[in-house]
Amino acid sequence: xxxxxxxxxxxxxxxxxxxxxxxxxxxxxxxxxxxxxxxxxxxxxxxxxxxxxxxxxxxxxxxxxxxxxxxxxxxxxxxxxxxxxxxxxxxxxxxxxxxxxxxxxxxxxxxxxxxxxxxxxxxxxxxxxxxxxxxxxxxxxxxxxxxxxxxxxxxxxxxxxxxxxxxxxxxxxxxxxxxxxxxxxxxxxxxxxxxxxxxxxxxxxxxxxxxxxxxxxxxxxxxxxxxxxxxxxxxxxxxxxxxxxxxxxxxxxxxxxxxxxxxxxxxxxxxxxxxxxxxxxxxxxxxxxxxxxxxxxxxxxxxxxxxxxxxxxxxxxxxxxxxxxxxxxxxxxxxxxxxxxxxxxxxxxxxxxxxxxxxxxxxxxxxxxxxxxxxxxxxxxxx
Ligand SMILES: Nc1ncnc2c1ncn2[C@@H]1O[C@H](COP(=O)(O)OP(=O)(O)O)[C@@H](O)[C@H]1O
Ligand SMILES: [Mg+2]
Numbered sequence: 001x002x003x004x005x006x007x008x009x010x011x012x013x014x015x016x017x018x019x020x021x022x023x024x025x026x027x028x029x030x031x032x033x034x035x036x037x038x039x040x041x042x043x044x045x046x047x048x049x050x051x052x053x054x055x056x057x058x059x060x061x062x063x064x065x066x067x068x069x070x071x072x073x074x075x076x077x078x079x080x081x082x083x084x085x086x087x088x089x090x091x092x093x094x095x096x097x098x099x100x101x102x103x104x105x106x107x108x109x110x111x112x113x114x115x116x117x118x119x120x121x122x123x124x125x126x127x128x129x130x131x132x133x134x135x136x137x138x139x140x141x142x143x144x145x146x147x148x149x150x151x152x153x154x155x156x157x158x159x160x161x162x163x164x165x166x167x168x169x170x171x172x173x174x175x176x177x178x179x180x181x182x183x184x185x186x187x188x189x190x191x192x193x194x195x196x197x198x199x200x201x202x203x204x205x206x207x208x209x210x211x212x213x214x215x216x217x218x219x220x221x222x223x224x225x226x227x228x229x230x231x232x233x234x235x236x237x238x239x240x241x242x243x244x245x246x247x248x249x250x251x252x253x254x255x256x257x258x259x260x261x262x263x264x265x266x267x268x269x270x271x272x273x274x275x276x277x278x279x280x281x282x283x284x285x286x287x288x289x290x291x292x293x294x295x296x297x298x299x300x301x302x303x304x305x306x307x308x309x310x311x312x313x314x315x316x317x318x319x320x321x322x323x324x325x326x327x328x329x330x331x332x333x334x335x336x337x338x339x340x341x342x343x344x345x346x347x348x349x350x351x352x353x354x355x356x357x358x359x360x361x362x363x364x365x366x367x368x369x370x371x372x373x374x375x376x377x378x379x380x381x382x383x
Contacts, residue, residue, distance in 0.1 A: 002067035007032050007039055010063040010271050013242040014056060017108040017358045019092045022242060023056065026088055030078065037071035039064050046088060048079035055358065062245075065308075066273035103211040103240060104171065108358040109142075109219045111244040112275065112351065113237055115267070117259025119150065119228040122280035123249045125321055126347075127225040128156045129332040129340075130247075133348035135179045136333070139220040139357060142174060145184030146237070147227040148206045154186040158328015161187030171215040178333065183214050203227070204236035211240055220357040230266035238270035245275040245355065247312070252282055252299040257306075264307050275354055276312035277304040278347060284317040285339065310354065313347030315340055 002010075011029055012022045023029055023043065031042035041060060045053055057075050064073045080088065105111065114127045127143060135141040145153035154160065159177035166173060174181035185206065216222065224244070227233050237244055246267045250260040260277075267274050279300025283293045294317060304311040315321075318340035324331035331337045332344040 001069040002034065002039070002064075004032050004034055006067055006271070007034060007041070007064055007070075010067055010273075011041070011060065013063050013244075013271060013273070014059040015107045015243055016052070016056065019088075020107045021092065023060075026091055027084070028088070031076075034070070037069055038074060039067075039070050039072070040074045040076065042076045042078065044078050044080045044084060046080055046085055048077075053077065055356070062275075063271075063273050066268065067271075068268060104214055104216050105211060105222055105241060105243075106216070106218055107243070109216070109222050109243070110355050110357060111222045111224065111241055112355070113146075113224040113226050113234075113244045113246045113272070114249060115226045115234065115246050115263050116228055116249040117230075117261075117263045121228075121249050121251050122315070122321075123147075123228065124152045124156055124225050125325055125330075126247075126249050126278055126280060126315070126344075127223050128153060128325070128330045129321075129344040130348050130351065131180050131221075131223040132178050132330045133332045133345050134221050134223075134352070137348065137352070139352075140218060141179070142181040142216055142219045142222045143183075144210055144214075144222060144224045145182070145186065146207055146210070146224050146233055148185050148203050148233070150227055151184045151186040152325075153182060153184045153225055155328060156325045156330065157182055159187065161189075163187045166215065169215065170213075172209075172213050173215055177328075178330070181216065181219070183210055204232045207233050207236050208240060230263055234263075234266055234272075235270050238267075238272040242271075245273050247275055247278060247351070248303065248307070249278045249280055250299050250303050252279055252293065252296045254296060254299060254302075257299040257303045260303050261306060264303075274307055274309050275351070276310045277307065278313045278315065279303075279311065280315045281317045282314045310350070312350045312354065313343055315343045315347070 008024055012024045014023045028044050030044045033040045061073045064070055114123050116123045131141050131143045145151045157177040159175045159182050163172050174183045175187055248260050248263055250257050264274050277300050281295050283291045285291045300311050316339045318338055320331045320338050321340045331341045334341055
């Protein structure tokens, strides 16, 4: 059963993109109450009328609803008083000065962590096809291969290393493939010796480097291919990148679904909301139009129902997925790519609906800054 503390922790994952901090640290959460499965959350917005409001409310609702024992989320928004706003602006300024943004991932970037309980269910195939489909829709997309030792992203996107660092900033520059920014251990390791060196590194340290020392730039979406299971990397990600949300990949098989439930449990414990489920390797349709359920049926639907999240996609078993992966050209990029390509496109559309990109023109922060500056100017004139 979620406590007030759990709710505050979950809310640390809600960013005010323009102010560049989370709503708890910015002092925008005015109250949290929880009773009989109903969470009531007071949020003080810098100004009452603003398009950002919908996003902050949506993120808040999703994060809190994902907590155990919460059936309903009530959000009560108020507008800040002049004094509160001044305090917030002070905080935001200090924030910018202390470079409180802990990673190189912009606060406006939506982070989709693709997870599964076990390997071989198609996590990497989903990651690259989702990323490419998002890029084709005009979004700025990055792929972080967090499957440190089981990496397959470079092969699947047909990209080679080694990555280089910027002389001045010393930040690692991502590789580019199909218009996507890509980082993977597979693009760093050049020889067996360097591989050995890296092996000494803790997995979560490697992830930390990828988040802190890569010049990701302004991305709309960052897709993270997680290693299978519920280990260090998943926990580290939840801690370092609170805006991350998890997309769980499963097969139609009941056994796979059980493992996937464990992943979702881990996500819950680490306050990472599950955005939805993807069922991969669903029924195979042969040239004669006959359909075979090789790996069972209903696993995705059941898991989604279990977790109370939407089933965002059902990707059929399709040899073109394997081919695309081996050739470094994800199948979703082919206009005549067949049933899997179509299913991947639908998946990315539904994901964008569930997790829309941050509004390009936000106004909460901008107007609040303006008001704060006017206050200061007035004071300067009067004083
Ligand atoms: N929908 C699919 N149809 C056919 N083959 C698939 C499909 N999804 C994945 N595969 C194949 O299954 C294998 C495992 O997929 P992969 O994405 O590497 O899984 P994971 O990252 O979970 O280990 C790969 O050879 C891949 O090409
Ligand atoms: Mg993989």
